[in-house]
Amino acid sequence: MWNKRWDVMATHASSIVPVLISHQLISCRMLLTVLIKPALLWVTPICNRHTITGAVRYIYANTKNSNSITANVNFNLIDNYISTDVVNDKGITNTTYINLNGYRNFSGLLVYAFPVKLIKSNFNITTNYSYGKTPGKYNGITGFVTRNTFGGGIVLSSNISEQVDFTVNYDINYTKTTSTLNNASAGQNYLQQSPGANLNLLSRSGWFFNSSIAYQNYKLENADGVEYTLWNAAVGKKFLAKKQAELKLSVFDLLKQNNNFSQTLNSFNLIQTTTTRVLQQYFMLTFTYSLRNFGKANNSFPGGEWRGGGGAFPGGRPQGGPPSF
Numbered sequence: 545m546w547n548k549r550w551d552v553m554a555t556h557a558s559s560i561v562p563v564l565i566s567h568q569l570i571s572c573r574m575l576l577t578v579l580i581k582p583a584l585l586w587v588t589p590i591c592n593r594h595t596i597t598g599a600v601r602y603i604y605a606n607t608k609n610s611n612s613i614t615a616n617v618n619f620n621l622i623d624n625y626i627s628t629d630v631v632n633d634k635g636i637t638n639t640t641y642i643n644l645n646g647y648r649n650f651s652g653l654l655v656y657a658f659p660v661k662l663i664k665s666n667f668n669i670t671t672n673y674s675y676g677k678t679p680g681k682y683n684g685i686t687g688f689v690t691r692n693t694f695g696g697g698i699v700l701s702s703n704i705s706e707q708v709d710f711t712v713n714y715d716i717n718y719t720k721t722t723s724t725l726n727n728a729s730a731g732q733n734y735l736q737q738s739p740g741a742n743l744n745l746l747s748r749s750g751w752f753f754n755s756s757i758a759y760q761n762y763k764l765e766n767a768d769g770v771e772y773t774l775w776n777a778a779v780g781k782k783f784l785a786k787k788q789a790e791l792k793l794s795v796f797d798l799l800k801q802n803n804n805f806s807q808t809l810n811s812f813n814l815i816q817t818t819t820t821r822v823l824q825q826y827f828m829l830t831f832t833y834s835l836r837n838f839g840k841a842n843n844s845f846p847g848g849e850w851r852g853g854g855g856a857f858p859g860g861r862p863q864g865g866p867p868s869f
Contacts, residue, residue: 687724
């Protein structure tokens with residue numbers, strides 16, 4: 545058996561037009577023609593300012609062999625976009641804000657998932673693309689910064705038993721940018737890689753072990769890159785008659801490399817890197833006693849599902865990650 549589903553949403557100003565399309569692809573095309581085109585044609589400038597956003601989602605699921613395909617497409621078109629007007633005169637920079645037309649943003653994501661029966665696991669393959677075009681003004685000249693990002697990733701997640709759970713993932717993205725605003729600034733291109741792994745083990749006697757490791761690498765062509773490895777671990781024991789008590793020893797950032805930074809690409813294709821001092825390695829001993837049992841939990845591992853270092857530490861994993869453009 546198979547199921548197909550289309551979700552379409554078009555937005556203009558404060559009006560939202562959602563529609564659910566199912567079963568036949570030909571019906572989808574007809575409804576897209578009828579509903580999307582009027583939504584776009586219906587857009588009229590209001591004080592020379594309007595915004596168009598849209599999203600399309602497609603889901604295919606084969607219940608016989610557990611394969612699935614998910615596709616997402618999003619776009620955003622903005623006129624009278626609030627940008628910057630920079631004047632540089634003899635080393636003195638004056639920045640003001642200005643409304644400019646031509647902001648464009650598009651992104652697409654495709655995910656294919658299937659089971660790996662030999663090791664009782666699931667495998668996901670992801671590919672993505674995004675395009676951005678941002679207007680700006682520099683020394684009286686109006687231009688654009690254009691960004692293209694190509695990427696993909698794989699995830700292997702286990703479904704072996706309540707006692708064994710693991711996840712292995714790898715993501716890679718390459719971003720290429722160009723600018724017509726500042727000739728002194730070459731294209732800012734960078735490569736981002738993010739492999740990681742999680743392991744959860746639980747014995748029938750109540751002993752458990754959790755470990756999560758993630759490596760982040762940002763390699764810039766025209767600037768210094770950043771790389772670090774974040775490794776968390778925890779060991780503990782559930783005890784008493786109904787295992788309602790838990791004693792756990794956790795350690796955060798075993799390698800003392802935790803790093804919190806952000807990178808911003810401005811309207812002139814220049815990258816600004818900000819690094820913030822964050823809490824690194826620490827140990828924590830916790831005791832937990834459950835007063836009541838409300839039923840079987842979705843995840844049998846103590847402390848909940850720990851993926852990416854969030855489950856065993858209060859507040860989850862400290863902020864950090866890929867550049868935000």
